[in-house]
Amino acid sequence: MARAYNFSAGPATLPEAVLRQAQAEMLDWNGVGASIVELSHRGAEFIGVAARAEADLRRLMSIPDDYAVLFLSGGATTQQALLALNFAAPGQAVDYVVTGHWSKTAIRQAGPYVDVHVAASSEAGGFRDIPPRESWSLSPGAAYVHITANETIHGVEYRQVPEVGEVPLFADFSSSIASEPIDVSRYGLIYAGAQKNLGPVGISVVIVRRDLLERAGQPRADIFTYASHAARDSMLNTPPTWNWYLLGLTVKWMLDEGGVEEFARRNAAKAALVYQAIDGSGGFYRNEVAPAVRSRMNIPFFLPDEQLTARFVSESKAAGLLALKGHKAVGGIRASLYNAMPVAGAQALVDFMRDFQQRNG
Template sequence: MTQVYNFSSGPAVLPRDVLLTVQAEMTDWHGSGMCVMEMSHRGKEFTQIIHEAEADFRKLLNIPANYKVLFLQGGAHFNFSMLPLNLATESSAVDYVDTGHWSRIAIKEARRYAKVNVVASNEDRNGTYVPDEASWKRSDNAAYLHYCSNETIGGVEFQHTPDSGDVPLVCDMSSNILSRPLDIARYGLIYAGAQKNIGPSGMTLAIIREDLLGKARAGTPTMMDYQVHAAADSLYNTPPTFAIYVAGLVFKWLLNNGGVGAMEARNIEKASLLYETIDNSNGFYNCPVERPFRSRMNVPFRLADEALDDAFLEGAQAHGLLQLKGHRSVGGMRASIYNAMPLEGVRALTEFMRDFARSK
């Protein structure tokens, strides 16, 4: 098969070694005679799979013992609702930082359940930066402070962890979790959809400090209570077993390749190469994001002459460079270069970009 590089924003590329392991184990997991998709989620085989996945995930992020790791369903969208239902009341103030599309969806959903205070927004500069913390207008008694660490569509990424003081810090880390080391102890809750840096779609991981459990308001649906899932070790109901299995393989791949520290170094190298190509193109390409806030995971860029967009995408496709069209809400191009994207893929993309620019 011809080599291709998939720059999709999610569901996204998975490590080839992981896919080969899945292929080899598809009909017979470790001599059990069963595919993981056929196993009882309460049997000894799957119990081993989920326990190893959690242990490896904890090791990768050095997660303290007083935090629960939850394997949930429903995607990050589900957590947009779970969060205020579990950590706030109808009369609570909840603080949100608005840095783009996914922040705004989270804010819209939270307004159904609590009093949202938008502490800062980047809409004044078309969503191209992270507002300085000194300008944030925080509530006096917020139940939590929420932010999205990496906006997949806009390509804006926090390069630091906000200081929330005694207020629980909550983060949607769907598109950059496991891409760099974290100090988990600074957070109350982290949640992340799996389909970018973890595994297949349909699963979300949550890391929640134990003192925040058991506070769901009356009337919260059972399946939306973090405490219910924590008490059952993510097995309250049938979990996304195959997604957990693949995620576990991704965690082992990360550990075998140096962990998140090594991933960060690789991600910096890949992003630097792509941004340098854009910035050194004499205006042929441009990135709308202000430089200090550029994402290492999702790189949006435009051609100065948008009439060439279709030709660019067709040429890229012919060179095995897939899924480069920007989100429908913003247009242009976007290259998502998550952990599983090899440096060779970014080199192939930048070579094509330079050749395409020279030919026009």
């Protein structure tokens, strides 16, 4: 079987080596006579898997000891609601910087619980840039400042950590986590759905400074309390064990491949290939994001008309290049270049783009 190059924004491509290991271990994990997904999450076997996944993620991302690492069911959207419940008092102000679709989603999830203040927004300009830090209007006494580190749909990415003073900075890193080195200590909390760079859909990672877990937050059930999950090593309830196991395999694969430094190099190379093809097309392809904040992970681009766009999607799929249709919110084409996408995949896309332009330009 020949695997295609999968440019899906999420659930996204996984490393072939990880899939093959999971396939080999599916019926009998580590010689115990059962699959890892059949073993108790409270048994020594799975506890070992979970502990290794956390240790490897800490090593991969250089996570300081004064940060807790949580592995939780669901996606990033769930965390967006839990941030407000755990870290803001009822009615307390929280600051959000809006740079695309997922920033707006984060506001909708927090809105019922806090006084959401939009500190800055690039919506008037079509989410093609990030508002300069000096234009932000931050609230005195805000519980936190929230940013979306990489906008999966609009293809906008922070290239520098914004300075927000003593208020903790919270960041949705769903589509760029572990794609390059970051200084975790610059953030109060980082969260990410795993299904782009870290593993399969159905599990999220929350990296949170331990002192923030002492905040009272708002009335909520214990199952929605980060401190309770941290106290029970993310096993307050039955976790998604198969997803956690696959996440652990993916993180180990990243370490074996050279870690975030190596993936930063690969990701820069892949993005450069695609952006050069767009910028060098004489306007046949166009990316509308300000060059200084162009995403390395998600590259949206447009063709001259909808008919050509539909043809591009159809022919690219036939050529073994999957899931290039843009999100319905913006249309066009979108190529997602997460860690598991090899440089050869980006080159195959560029070769197709050039051939398509020659035949249709």
